[in-house]
Amino acid sequence: MRRLIRIVGWLALTLVVLIVVVPVGFRGAAALRENLSPEEAAPAGALFATVDGLEIHYQVWGPQDGPPLLLFHGTASWSETYRDVAAPLGEQGFRVIAPDMPPFGYSQRPADQDYSRAAHAKRVLGFADALGLRHFSVGVHSYGGGGVIEAAFEAPARVDSLILLDVALGLGRTEAPTMPFAALLNLRWPRELLTASTFTNPLMVGPGLRSFIGNDDVVTAERIAIYARPLNVDGTTDAVGHWLFSGLFNDERKSLAANPANYRTFTPPVLVIWGRDDTTTPLQQGEEIAALFPHAELAVLDGVNHIPQVERPHDVVRLIANFLKRILPATR
Template sequence: MRMIQGLVRTTLVVAVRVVLLAALLIALWLGVTSAMRMLREQASPATLAPTGGRWIDAGDARIYTQAWGPTDGPLVVLVHGTGAWSGTWFELPQALASAGWRVVALDLPPFGMSERVAPALGFDYSRAAQARRVLSVIDALETGPVVLVGHSFGAGPALEAAVQSPSRLRKLVLVDPALGLGAAGEAPACTPPGPGLAWLLEPAIAPRLLRASAVSATATLPPLTGHWLGGFVHRREAVTPQRVAAYQHPFARSDFSAVLGDWAAGFAQGGCETAASLQPERLTAWARAQALPVELLWGEADTVTPIAQAKALQAWMPGARLHVLPGLGHIPHIEDPGAFSAVLREVIGAR
């Protein structure tokens, strides 16, 4: 009996020591990466922004945009995905511009160089709010109906913008859209936060500083950028040092990790929003009520948003056309820039 009690006591002591050691290592990691964050995040958007860009007033935010191509060309508006910004379209804008299109790429908050005007506390990162910002940019450009292209996370606001105001669009193009669907295309579901990063980012649980520390130890830690980016592509050779550097460019923005943590806290519960584009029955009614062409461009090898989701979207939006991109993953415009731009030019039509 004494032997058993001694064994239990020893096991408990070892377990406590392991837990304490793990806690110490986590605290040390957060401390080191937080110090790196404070040294890195010191630049203003005006300092970091590429020359020639423009900020557009969207009410609660100033949306940074970049433009290419002839000023009198028909307009294509590009909306990026998670972790990207207007500077990560790489060769695509110039390829479209050379075909006669006027191309405008915008930065959705909290990414890139766009800035909040409203306070950080309670800033609205919902899909509907992001859609209103996209529409504000379209209105400010004063060009009439546009071709709107949304990639990954950016496809949600693009689709919602089309639902809110189809008359401002001539065509909607969704590229590997990340709309919160299940692996087989199940409708978005509202689920409470569980253990893991989503739980840590929950505003009611974690203070803003802790969320910023968690983000700077993972998402915005420069040595990990190539690893994260590699998880989104099928062709790993596309993750070049030059492309990694472009994705890292906004990391130097003042307070960037904290703002990204604010966004992530809301994004983790995106399925709980009331946006019309999250509800299949409302999406179907919208698609049948208007004649806006919808095009789906999808990487055949996409494991982030499997192509099965495309079939669900086609069922919800009768008339949407699917264009499969063989051998490409979730970010086709960096995996095969030439093939992707050729397909996109064909989809949006000649000038």
């Protein structure tokens, strides 16, 4: 009996050590890895635009005089993750521009650590201003949808069209989102241990992508490397930890993008693209969003989960190109 108690005791101690030591190890690895400024870490010849004092990294595809299409990413993504749709759309004559939105990618992070929808919207419009774009079409995926829609509602006259890819909005939410263990994670070290073990952990990129993609074959080593590439930017774990509070779990019930009335008065044409098998934002949400806009069309992709631009880029290119070619002459 004593032997059994000792064994159980050692197992319990080992478990406790693993729970503590492993996250500490991931945080230490992040500290060693995150040692480059955004400019140093970015690819050679990278483009940056100054937006509200921040250097925002972006990429461009297509002709200089093509109709501008801004593409904004979602959680733990950056401009390069749009490459499979951006490059073909550029070849079809569109001027495709994809920025990295803080705290992700190679863009600088704001000192106030504000990643709310209002702050995101300000950066969206500020980015367009920095590039001299008075009018533009804009597409967005998942979490990024809240801030981009906020920007579109603030300046509808500037938006030629809006393209929504499985956006995560939480429409109809009646209570503030609650973060598990929020009181504990509001402390720096617990928050950074969690973030370094999950969002900024290169070992979690592959499993994370597979949880959002229907076909595991799409999650290649090259794809994983693309998503993991900016994780060497200085301060990434700290910034993403703050984003959990002021971004992902922020109370946005009073935001413009949370008010259904704003959707009903938005007159530019809207294309909603959704994966039929989306496990993060189920298709019903896409149907409800499309129904709110007065001029929206919904395209549903069979066999697609949450990231259509990665899972079925050819179909996304076809849908976007046909949509823009059909509506742009009437809107410009």
